[in-house]
Amino acid sequence: xxxxxxxxxHAKFFMKWIVTLTLMTVIYVHxxxxxxxxxxxxxxxxxxxxxxxxxxxxxxxxxxxxEKEKGYIVFTVDQARQALQTSLxxxxxxxxxxxxxxxxxxxxxxxxxxxxxxxxxxxxxxYTQPAYNYVDTLYGPSIIAIIQVKHPKHFGIAMDIEYxxxxxxxxxx
Amino acid sequence: MSKIVAFFxxxxxxxxxVFQPFLSEYIHTRGMVLENVLHxxxxxxxxxxxxxxxxxxxAIDELKALHFDESKIQISGTETLxxxxxxxxxxxxxxxxxxxxxxxxxxxxxxxxxxxxxEMSEYLP
Numbered sequence: 001x002x003x004x005x006x007x008x009x010h011a012k013f014f015m016k017w018i019v020t021l022t023l024m025t026v027i028y029v030h031x032x033x034x035x036x037x038x039x040x041x042x043x044x045x046x047x048x049x050x051x052x053x054x055x056x057x058x059x060x061x062x063x064x065x066x067e068k069e070k071g072y073i074v075f076t077v078d079q080a081r082q083a084l085q086t087s088l089x090x091x092x093x094x095x096x097x098x099x100x101x102x103x104x105x106x107x108x109x110x111x112x113x114x115x116x117x118x119x120x121x122x123x124x125x126x127y128t129q130p131a132y133n134y135v136d137t138l139y140g141p142s143i144i145a146i147i148q149v150k151h152p153k154h155f156g157i158a159m160d161i162e163y164x165x166x167x168x169x170x171x172x173x
Numbered sequence: 174m175s176k177i178v179a180f181f182x183x184x185x186x187x188x189x190x191v192f193q194p195f196l197s198e199y200i201h202t203r204g205m206v207l208e209n210v211l212h213x214x215x216x217x218x219x220x221x222x223x224x225x226x227x228x229x230x231x232a233i234d235e236l237k238a239l240h241f242d243e244s245k246i247q248i249s250g251t252e253t254l255x256x257x258x259x260x261x262x263x264x265x266x267x268x269x270x271x272x273x274x275x276x277x278x279x280x281x282x283x284x285x286x287x288x289x290x291x292e293m294s295e296y297l298p
Contacts, residue, residue, distance in 0.1 A: 014175070
């Protein structure tokens with residue numbers, strides 16, 4: 001009989017620990033996933049911003065040489081746009097339609113929602129694109145691009161958000 | 174006695190709960206630093222037309238100042254002079270170290286950070 005009481009005591013005691021541990025695990029995993037998702041957002045935002053910076057840089061190198069000889073900076077817009085797209089594909093691991101490959105952090109298509117070439121001054125000037133809340137100061141003829149992509153939601157608890165990233169680059173002789 | 178047994182059985186879980194978020198943040202932040210330093214390095218390389226030893230050293234010094242182990246940093250990039258319009262590549266590799274504060278599975282961590290950036294050269298011969 002004393003042994004039974006003793007076993008009952010142990011079972012209750014361990015049950016208390018197991019319940020505590022289980023509840024803590026559920027709470028912990030929830031917060032840990034929130035943290036991992038926040039970290040993923042930071043990584044994706046930085047990667048998109050850096051990649052778009054490199055892409056607008058590449059696009060801004062494409063100017064009309066004949067116009068330059070006359071003293072004007074005129075972008076060859078088709079080539080600039082193609083250079084921007086190629087750069088995004090390379091740096092973000094995307095295919096020709098800007099859909100991500102399997103090794104990309106992204107899951108949805110990257111959309112180039114705004115592309116503009118500003119060639120005439122006066123400079124510096126404030127450039128605005130109200131539809132995407134984009135404001136920038138241009139110090140010379142520039143290429144401006146804005147991309148949008150959905151958050152890939154690698155974790156089930158992640159919310160539906162969309163990144164809108166803008167960047168500009170001036171032509172550099 | 175049972176309290177002590179219970180304590181030691183659950184201790185690894187509590188250590189994991191308390192310290193894992195800090196380790197995750199540390200791993201994440203180091204990745205962000207590597208990505209940003211590489212971005213700076215490839216921008217400089219685009220101006221020079223190639224990844225020069227000076228640019229590599231600049232990137233290593235930046236990382237060293239942020240407590241990265243110099244001997245484990247691997248930075249590589251286009252080393253041939255590329256004229257304007259040609260692509261320049263740069264990449265950085267660094268061992269990630271332990272990913273979990275408590276190694277339940279007992280396996281050694283071999284994951285590495287790997288970041289790559291490609292940009293057109295601005296160099297005019």
